[in-house]
Amino acid sequence: MATRTPTRTTPAQPRRTAHTGAVKAVLGPTNTGKTHLAIERLCAHSSGAIGFPLRLLAREVYDRVCAIKGHDKVALITGEERIEPKGARWHLCTVEAMPSRPDLAFVALDEAQLSADPERGHVFTDRLLHTRGREETMLLGSATLQPMIKALVPEAEIVSRPRFSTLTHVGAKKLSRIPPRSAIVAFSAEQVYVMAEMLRRFRGGAAVVMGALSPQTRNAQVAMYQSGEVDYLVATDAIGMGLNLDVHHVAFAGLSKFDGHRQRRLTTAEMAQIAGRAGRHQRDGTFGTLAGQGTMGGGHDPEFTPEEIYAIEEHRFPPLTRLFWREAEPRFDSLATLIEDLESVPPRPELATPPQSIDLAVLKRLAEEPDTSDVRGARMVRRFWDVCRLPDFRQQGEETHSRFVARLWQDLRHGYLGADFVAQAIAQLDVPTGDIDTLQGRISAIRSWSYIAQRADWVLAHDEMAARARAVETRLSDALHARLTERFVNRRTTVLMRKAGADAGLLPVRLCDSGAVLVDDEPIGHLEGFRFVVDPLARAADRKLLLAAAERHLPGLLEARGVELIASAAKADGLVLEKDALVWRGIAVARLERGRSLLKPRIKPDAALDRLSPVLKGRVVQGMQDWFSAHVARLLAPLVTLDEASRASESGANLRALLLHLVEAGGVLPREGSGLDRLDPAQRERMKKLGVRIGALDLFVPAMLRPVPLGLWATLAWVWGAKALIATPETASRVIGGKQAVAGYRRLGAESLRVDLAEKLLHAAHRTRLTARGRRFFVDPALARSMGLSTASFAALLRAGGFRVFTGRVLSQGAYGPAMPPLWEWRPVRQGTVQKVAPVPPSTGAFAALAELVTR
DSSP states (O other): OOOOOOOOSOOOOOOOOOOOSSSEOOOOOOOSOHHHHHHHHHOOOOEEEEEESSSHHHHHHHHHHHHHHGGEEEEEEEESEEOTTTTTOEEEGGGOOOOOOTTTTTEESGGGGGGTTTTTTHHHHHHHHHHOOEEEEEEEEEEGHHHHHHHHHHOOEEEEEOSSOOOEEEEEEEEEGGGSSSSOOOOOHHHHHHHHHHHHHHHHHEEETTSSSSSSHHHHHHHHHHHHOSSSSOGGOOOOOOOSOOBSSSSSSSEEOOSOOOEEEEOOOHHHHHHHBBBBTTEEEEEEEEOOOGGTTTTTTOOOOOHHHHHHHHHHOOOOEEEOOOOOSSSSSOHHHHHHHTTOOOSSSTTTOOOOOHHHHHHHHHTTTTTGGTTTTHHHHHHHHHTTTTTOOOOOOOHHHHHHHHHHHHTTSSSOOOHHOOOOOHHHHHOOOSSSHHHHHHHHHHHHHHHHHHTTTTTTTTTHHHHHHHHHHHHHHHHHHHHHHHHHHHHHHHHHHHHHHOOOOGEEEEEESSSSEEETEEEEEEEEEEEEOOOTTOOHHHHHHHHHHHHHHHHHHHHHHHHHHHHHSSSSSSEEEEEEEETTTTEEEEEEEEEETTTTTEEOOGGGGGGGGGGHHHHHHHHHHHHHHHHHHHHSSSHHHHHHHOOGGGGHHHHHHHHHHHHHTEEEEETTTTSGGOOOOOHHHHHHHHOOOSSSSEEGGGGGSSSHHHHHHHHHHHHHHOOOOOOOOSSSOSSSSSSSSSSSEEEEETTTHHHHHHHHHHHHHHHHHOOOOSSOOOOOOOHHHHHTTTTTHHHHHHHHHHEEEEEOOOOOOOOSSSOOOOEEEEOOOOTTTTOOOOOOOOSSSHHHHHHHHHHO
């Protein structure tokens, strides 16, 4: 350690500050408008500064003053952030960063009673004694500071301000009974988390405020509470200073805390500072404790004594008898001289030596290290002291913080921190992932680098590095806010509890275009057709309330949806038929049942439509019936025409019966057994005019051979009573493989051919027959092959059409040459006769094999 200089033999003398302006001490409890008054006086002067205990408060008031004076005239000065426009005249600062400028017309010190704080009190005391405005100085604080003001600042005018509202003790309440707009105050992070988690279960969640949070995160959490997104706030004693909240009740989860040295009971002034958050402006507030803490493993329930209740309600607290003081202008001749001055005896009996603060502890520890033996001269000693005064944002204790300061000093002792080094350190912390504790640790670390980057004498390109550090802190703060909200807020339950209370009918419910049912834009379920389905993510505790809310509000929503369904049914594409279901917006709203005829099934509405009024339900069902009738008339127009003709008396009994069978068969009926032979020429002519083609094998309606009409007919046939859904083509294919019967197709062995194409091939075969010279003739299979029909299936078609195959003689042994092609002969099967197939002699060639397959 450096050699100590001789100790001072006389006490240090307080500095004398020359000033001519008035000094006014505005004293009173919380919610007396002291800060508001100081802001008004600041703006009334040509220049000025206000010192606040927290960066958060300085930032809040900075925004307010900027709105009045403009951003180019207002400065924000804190240890971690400096916004100082050229020519700024009004300054909002933390107490430690207050400028010492005699030219400022107005100076104010907020929360001056913190001069009695063991850690930072000496800074407040120095500002109270020596910082003055040229025209006016204002000291703001608790009434307990009055004796010290009279003793140390006798020239000050003391103004007492009464509280705007009253505070009333209401006893202990269980957490589940705490009213909305309440703050629950705990004194450890673990207890804060437990309370917030319980409120998430009971009331949907809570905002969280702790001293370890960054100002941005704290602001975001407070904004969530202030906006009404949550109705509860869980905080440490950090809530007691500077946060103006809309709190109606403050509940203490405990009445003791660890002050860094020991676990002790709160003083009445500390209790009042926290309880005073309840009731703002003219609204009265209440305070009390939480009951049931003993059952949670916390021992006995906290209770206020009658004396403490009286003191808090009447704002009567023991006056301060001394303030902490430390030499604000020490000598920098050597480290020993510096330490001696910082530990010197206060010059007045009203002042006391504070407990050793973290900066002095770091200074003394590092002064004993060999690496600091070369710290000599006023300039280097002052620089070393500035490094030791780096705040311990990480709250890791004297030893850990000393090591960080020592490493920092090794880089600063001979110059600046390089921009690359600082940028790398900042970038290492730019990781917005992890849990709550991890993010809090990173934010604390980045605050240290924000402080370092503000120093122009420490960091090259300090403006750029400071901006980077602030950007990283913002990203980390946003991530921490998101983690806190994700863990401690159930938005759905919060909305329900805030809007409904005990009456689910008070919930404002609306329906969005996607079918989701929303309460204040928070989804609680959705409508599937006309059936309400609770959100599957809803907790069991919410389910009853959600259903109750739906029951109270859904009739109106369903009425509107019923009107929408009627409007959709009036459009051709408003509904969709999927098998036997009428589908609207992806949900089946009705099904088809057997009706009076195949083309006129009955519409059976879904049971969910019973929730509609009888009149509206009738309109909905009629609308769906009209849509379906129009749908059938559009796609099955040929069948509708045949159906109408089958009911006309002029058609005759035989034609009516045939047409009725043709309708039931989907417009395709095998000629054999159809009753065609019983029709007279006039009836046959009438049938042709109705669009029915009379083929060699089938009677068919060409317009019904497309996939869509056939699919609709197959559905109606199934509804009418078919044992199984009839297969229909998916596309307009000419040939379909497989042995399954397909509507509109004639089965030919392993293939099926559309009936109109089968008729075309038979007509071609007959044209060949008519031009042949003999009874037997060759039929070219080229046309069939162009349709994709195999020669075997073509041969089967010819046999069904009345043609018989004859194969040529087999070549004798030793003979060579092409085999004789198969020849066909027209031999129509007479009614009542049995067709006989002659055996086919062995032959060679594909057609011969084909003929053999057909004969089999």
